Amino acid sequence: MKKIQDTEVRWGVLGVGNVCEVKSAPAMKLVPNSKLVAVMRRNEEKVVDYATRHGVSKWYTDAQELINDPEVNAIYIATPPNAHLELTKLAASAGKPVYVEKPMARTYQECLEMIAVCEEKNVPLYVAYYRRALPHFLKIKELIDQGIIGEIRTVHINLKQVLKPSIVANLDNNWRVNPEIAGGGYFFDLASHQLDLLDFFFGKITQATGFSSNQGKAYNAEDIVTGSFAFESGVLGTGNWCFTSAESSEIDEVSIYGNKGTIRFETFGKGEFTLEQDNKGIEKLEFNLPKHIQEPLINGIVEDLLGQSESASTGKSAARTNWVMDELTKNRIA
Structure with missing residues (x-):
């Protein structure tokens, strides 16, 4: 190349x-x-x-x-x-x-x-x-690869957000909920980051099935998606994404369960996560994030282009995420 x-x-x-x-x-x-x-x-x-x-x-x-x-x-x-x-x-x-x-x-x-x-x-x-290159996610991958929480059994994504009045008032200018422009709704915009991270942690998802619907009727794209998926590594996962939730139920959490512990993190939050190990309690790990959030990934791409290293995110790895999203949303419930 x-x-x-x-x-x-x-x-x-x-x-x-x-x-x-x-x-x-x-x-x-x-x-x-x-x-x-x-x-x-x-x-x-x-x-x-x-x-x-x-x-x-x-x-x-x-x-x-x-x-x-x-x-x-x-x-x-x-x-x-x-x-x-x-x-x-x-x-x-x-x-x-x-x-x-x-x-x-x-x-x-x-x-x-x-x-x-x-x-x-x-x-x-x-x-x-770019989350593939951020320090807390690199640390999570390191812990997984080291077997700190044992053999990975399951991973669960739970993302729920409120449908804000500002979204409804500005639909004509919001391409993120126009499937002709974005491919889908906020699921394609936000869940893509989460599913790509799981690809980074556990490898390729080889099977995926799900359901999508438009429950809020505020725009044409799906506003709720549920699904399950299996990695080639043997890890199994589920996801639940809803963008018309109550304010009291808003959540951004990914939970990774091993046979010796659990890791939990927010995809869109601070540079932190919790590590819980059997008989060792819960530990919170915190990392500083760069002002320009894509800088670590861009640095890796520049090094790749100059022949100094390999980039963490390529067209082939990213395409796998699109495949999973297509599979999870193709069963549309009226």
Whole structure:
């Protein structure tokens, strides 16, 4: 697989929006051997504003023009999922590595097309499942691999959120609950992080089945999903996601049960988790998270592109998560 021939990665960002304010793009200026050299957004006023505030010298309103910029040697696609496939094809055709936001695409089939074009053009494909590189999740994986809680038996995801009035009032501008843009609703946006983490911890999910429904009727996408899944490692899991819950029942918890203990954590909370071992009580472990949350993953991608290490999140690993989401939601209950 061709990486890059240069001594530094010079990023061009397509769809420079909210995710690029703090989470991702600023880290591209901080990581060693990495620069942010160009940004693109169709709205000229907004892209000029971003470039000015963040000290980026080049800006574009056309994706192909940024891709063709000879100074840019790697592309970050920060648009909603409906544009990921098309833009990946354009970037790969120009021979430039691709880093794409999560979820990787709207469907597993689109993911396969993205992988295929990148393989055909011999360019790497990475996906922004940045939790794989955060310190507390790395520690959890280390503890699992060391057998601290014994042989893993089951894992359970429980995510419940309130349907906020602001969501209902702003549906026309909320692509995250528009299946034509996002592939689904908040399940695709949030559960993708959780399922990818489990892939990171335990390996590939080989079987998955579930049910989805739209109980709240606030928008067209599913707002509740339940399911079960099995990993190739033998671990079994379940998930329950509801985005129209009561405030009193809001929860974000993943529980990993071994035959010698339990690990519990919030996917979207602080850099902390609890470890409970038989006869040793409960221990709380806390870690500092970076200001720019994608920085550790971006650092790994830059090192991968320069031939120094391997990235934790690739197109192939991310596509597996889309497959699981498709399987869990395909049985839609009216």
